Amino acid sequence: VEPRRALDDEMLESLEDLLIAADMGVDTALRVTANMAEGRHGRMMSATDIKGLLAAEIARVMEPVARPLPIYPKKPQVVLVVGVNGSGKTTTIGKLASQFKAAGKTVVIAAGDTFRAAAVEQLQVWGQRAGVPVLTAPEGSDPAALAFDAMTRAEADGADLLMIDTAGRLQNRADLMEELAKIVRVIRKKDPDAPHNTILVLDATTGQNALSQVKTFQEMANVSGLVMTKLDGTAKGGVLVALADKFGLPIHAIGVGEQIDDLQPFDPEDFARAVVGLD
Amino acid sequence: MFENLSERLSGVFDRLTKQGALSEDDVRTAMREVRVALLEADVSLPVARDFIKAVEKKATGAAVTKSVTPGQQVIKIVHDELVHVLSGDEDPGRLKIDNPPAPVLMVGLQGGGKTTTTAKIAKRLKEREGKKVLMASLDVNRPAAMEQLAILGTQIGVDTLPIVKGEDPVAIAKRAKTQASLGGYDVYLLDTAGRLSIDDELMAQVAAVRDVANPRETLLVVDGLTGQDAVTTAENFDARIGITGVVLTRMDGDGRGGAALSMRAITGKPIRFVGLGEKMDALETFEPARIAGRILGMGDIVALVERA
Numbered sequence A: 001v002e003p004r005r006a007l008d009d010e011m012l013e014s015l016e017d018l019l020i021a022a023d024m025g026v027d028t029a030l031r032v033t034a035n036m037a038e039g040r041h042g043r044m045m046s047a048t049d050i051k052g053l054l055a056a057e058i059a060r061v062m063e064p065v066a067r068p069l070p071i072y073p074k075k076p077q078v079v080l081v082v083g084v085n086g087s088g089k090t091t092t093i094g095k096l097a098s099q100f101k102a103a104g105k106t107v108v109i110a111a112g113d114t115f116r117a118a119a120v121e122q123l124q125v126w127g128q129r130a131g132v133p134v135l136t137a138p139e140g141s142d143p144a145a146l147a148f149d150a151m152t153r154a155e156a157d158g159a160d161l162l163m164i165d166t167a168g169r170l171q172n173r174a175d176l177m178e179e180l181a182k183i184v185r186v187i188r189k190k191d192p193d194a195p196h197n198t199i200l201v202l203d204a205t206t207g208q209n210a211l212s213q214v215k216t217f218q219e220m221a222n223v224s225g226l227v228m229t230k231l232d233g234t235a236k237g238g239v240l241v242a243l244a245d246k247f248g249l250p251i252h253a254i255g256v257g258e259q260i261d262d263l264q265p266f267d268p269e270d271f272a273r274a275v276v277g278l279d
Numbered sequence B: 001m002f003e004n005l006s007e008r009l010s011g012v013f014d015r016l017t018k019q020g021a022l023s024e025d026d027v028r029t030a031m032r033e034v035r036v037a038l039l040e041a042d043v044s045l046p047v048a049r050d051f052i053k054a055v056e057k058k059a060t061g062a063a064v065t066k067s068v069t070p071g072q073q074v075i076k077i078v079h080d081e082l083v084h085v086l087s088g089d090e091d092p093g094r095l096k097i098d099n100p101p102a103p104v105l106m107v108g109l110q111g112g113g114k115t116t117t118t119a120k121i122a123k124r125l126k127e128r129e130g131k132k133v134l135m136a137s138l139d140v141n142r143p144a145a146m147e148q149l150a151i152l153g154t155q156i157g158v159d160t161l162p163i164v165k166g167e168d169p170v171a172i173a174k175r176a177k178t179q180a181s182l183g184g185y186d187v188y189l190l191d192t193a194g195r196l197s198i199d200d201e202l203m204a205q206v207a208a209v210r211d212v213a214n215p216r217e218t219l220l221v222v223d224g225l226t227g228q229d230a231v232t233t234a235e236n237f238d239a240r241i242g243i244t245g246v247v248l249t250r251m252d253g254d255g256r257g258g259a260a261l262s263m264r265a266i267t268g269k270p271i272r273f274v275g276l277g278e279k280m281d282a283l284e285t286f287e288p289a290r291i292a293g294r295i296l297g298m299g300d301i302v303a304l305v306e307r308a
Ligand SMILES: Nc1nc2c(ncn2[C@@H]2O[C@H](COP(=O)(O)OP(=O)(O)OP(=O)(O)O)[C@@H](O)[C@H]2O)c(=O)[nH]1
Pocket: A083, A084, A085, A086, A087, A088, A089, A090, A091, A092, A113, A116, A119, A166, A167, A168, A169, A201, A229, A230, A231, A232, A233, A254, A255, A256, A257, A258, A262, B110, B111, B142, B194, B196
């Protein structure tokens, strides 16, 4: 049997450290640990018991934000995908397109990253893999114009979903954030309710900067939900707990690899257990 | 979004009267704030812990100059220690690329900025040092990765190894070596696919590439926005591949860059460059003092501590 220890200050501190090491951030780690410990000070518990309680507390915080991408009776439903450089936007679009296709939806993708070298070619490969057409524009052209054309085409085709990829941009680049706002404005000329979803893609290896990413992208592009990628690695993505606390945005899915099927629903319990190191 | 160290410490030290030296209690109180500042800057926990220990020793009993407050004195000690840990022994901007053709291997996690940085370094070597450079993509995983490097090569006027579909990374590395020798290149840069440090198969693959190329430099390219995972990445890549230096990308963002300290502390290898944007000239030589100020959330710290 596992040895038992009293839930004392020293123990709480090491639990805080465990959460901090999972990128939860100091404030959130303190709060989560304190909530877990309430009414249990001095109680004798095994390490597994304590981690189980901690995981339950984290799962409780995450439960309300675990929500799949909502589907609306709109043709086309426009899904705009945004985020900082290299977070996994293009890959996630390929994976999502494949899932929707498998669910019987007709999907069109717009290659809105007209900036980065071979971004279009990369997305075209994903389009082929998913069996979905990819609309492109020449390198250096205006992504808002492409988004507008893509709306026209998706409407004409009667597509269920239009997914728009965008170039990676850091949230402190006002000019690039304005470019994003312009894409949204132009899409709304076609459909005032579009984009129906704006997904911010976060990289699990990112630390506390994810808070600033969500804040600014939400302000500038009305983010409606999150996807976290690269959770197949050693990073735990604990910053999602801080984000759930502060912004309450739904988490639609997680990326767990580079292959087309490596996109899973966000499961609060699995996530919580991974954060505290229980398997 | 977070308080900087000065704000944190001012609260703590307001309660202290000016004394001649920092007492053990003062230092311990201050170090709690320093710890939080480091963690909020994404310095990895074990690295922050060791750092605090080192600073605590140096700060206890340190004389407080009349012209500064105890808080400023602590900041100076912390800042100096940060610069100390962040600094390497040599000029970070000078890669070891004598004995042409010198191979340089680029490694790192997915999406960290390897391909972009490969091209930026190639451009720098070509323009600043007049080197004849060849770039080769060994990325057989990511869609259009080879095309990406080829396009960047055209943009900066640097040759890329012709793409042969179906070749494995080791074969491509061998071909790059031959081409670099025959073509009279000074340097050849090997851009590799992104990989997780726990992916045994892919880590073995890049180790095999290393064994055929015998790189003069193996640069770990790390996202400057990386959080606590920096430790694992640094440890695993260094243990498995043996890195000679680090490049931190996306330092044009508003991240605090604590990964810099983690990387240095864990690997002991120099940070060579920082990436400051997507453009091909957005690469600068690493400057410890600038990053130190940034980790503490105080860009203007240098001026402040010079008075201390
Ligand atoms: N291990 C792992 N790798 C991923 C995951 N999602 C994406 N990647 C990889 O991360 C890298 C970057 O992915 P992209 O989809 O190109 O990212 P992006 O956000 O479109 O990048 P930019 O357009 O350059 O800003 C690629 O090597 C992907 O294969 C994931 O869930 N797990």
